[in-house]
Amino acid sequence: MSAPNKSYDPVEVEALKPEEIDRVRGEALEAIAAATSLDALREVKAAHAGDRSPLALANREIGSLPPHAKAEAGKRVGQARGAVNKALAARQGELEAERDERVLVEEAVDVTLPHDRTPPGARHPLTTLSERIEDIFVAMGYEVAEGPEVEADWVNFDALNLGPDHPARSTHDTFFVESLARAAGAAGSRPEEDGAGLVLRTHTSPVQIRSMLDREPPLYVICPGRVYRTDELDATHTPVFSQVELLAVDEGLTMADLKGTLDHLVQSLFGGEGMRTRLRPDYFPFTEPSAEMDMVCFRCRGASVGNPDRPCRTCSSEGWIELGGCGMVNPRVLTACGIDPERYSGFAFGFGIERMLMFRHSVEDMRDMIEGDVRFTRPFGMEI
Incomplete structure (x- = not known):
């Protein structure tokens, strides 16, 4: 296992240069201030404070520095990340307050309106x-x-003096549900001829x-x-x-x-x-x-x-x-x-x-x- 490189100069690490840290922090703060919605702020947070953000990658480079250089680089990166997180929290609070105010206006209920706005029904x-x-x-x-x-055809027809040959007893006029002859398995039987079935x-x-x-x-x-x-x-x-x-x-x-x-x-x-x-x-x-x-x-x-x-x-x-x-x-x-x-x-x-x-x-x-x-x-x- 290789020993720490005590002669490694942190200035040579591009991501840890003071001017680079300041530039990345400035871009993050500008993006946070420009976010106009909570969805946009979430995208900014992922880009400038997420695991793959420039400051997170710079923080990973600190581990490769010699011991005497880690403290200064860590302080510089930590201050930048803290400023970004603070700006994120502040901007999120502002956007949430704007959202709540907008909801109160857009979803306001006028209690002076009639309460029975549901149209009444009607009986048929x-x-x-x-x-x-x-x-x-x-x-x-x-x-x-x-x-x-569903009625017996004797009640529907015979008892009312409608004979077996009456036209109303044909399938042209009546819905036949079942005949007793067909229910018993008789072949070729017509319901209107049985005189013992069920009709509507x-x-x-x-x-x-x-x-x-x-x-x-x-x-x-x-x-x-x-x-x-x-x-x-x-x-x-x-x-x-x-x-x-x-x-x-x-x-x-x-x-x-x-x-x-x-x-x-x-x-x-x-x-x-x-x-x-x-x-x-x-x-x-x-x-x-x-x-x-x-x-x-x-x-x-x-x-x-x-x-x-x-x-x-x-x-x-x-x-x-x-x-x-x-x-x-x-x-x-x-x-x-x-x-x-x-x-x-x-x-x-x-x-x-x-x-x-x-x-x-x-x-x-x-x-x-x-x-x-x-x-x-x-x-x-x-x-x-």
Whole structure:
């Protein structure tokens, strides 16, 4: 191992020359003063006070000096490094103070602003309209009845006097979930031919059947809910929509009771004097006699009929708006549910809630109701 070189002159080491140490320290102090951000100061610190900085490399050269020269060189380098570190700490404090002041200004909270700047939500209008209809009939003494959306086809069709050859029992109109014959492994069986399967209910009438099976007359129920049909989604059709149906079974009920109930419904929903309904003969397997239910236009009150000066877009100047079907419960339906048609009679009606919402609020496209856009629901507010 070689002995220390006692005759080595520190002046010959370029990095330890006094003028070189002063130059390096001056450059470091200038760079520190020029740093305008904490990120820039970190870069300056790495360049002028890091392990590979000029002063750190000069400090390493001290070990090669003879003993009598180490003290002076070490003092010179140590003072330079101390000045640089002191300047770094001071500049960091200044930049942190500037940052804190800037944050206080840029992220200040104005406590005088309204606290409820989050926009309020809105209930879906189909929900509020359905609940309003329920409230009308609950006030009349009716009960709200519910049932499964996956229904036995006997309840959905047979009990309602829809025969096995009825068009509604085909896959062109009904979603078949499962048939018992197919579940048992029968080959070549069609669900609409089995008569013993499961379907997505095509109307809320199965809830009426279940109500008659589970309860004794007198019976007054309102049946809202979702139903399913194999319709294409467009401006006026959707495969999933909402219906509300009413059923009343009691002794001595007549079409006059049905007509009075319908008049009360439209007067409660659309308000004002002059709101009335009319019945047009029609045919439905589950009612006899049957009728189509119309109400007088709630906007023009019939004044647009034959009056080109006052056209009405709601009723197309016809004066009437079709709501849905109604009639007296077919005796076969009562018999299927174990109710004596000689003693009891009943009436029923039903209509689509989406369609009522469309002409009640001038909604032109049914797809707006199901897309979930808050811009559609917000104007209806939070009505409860």
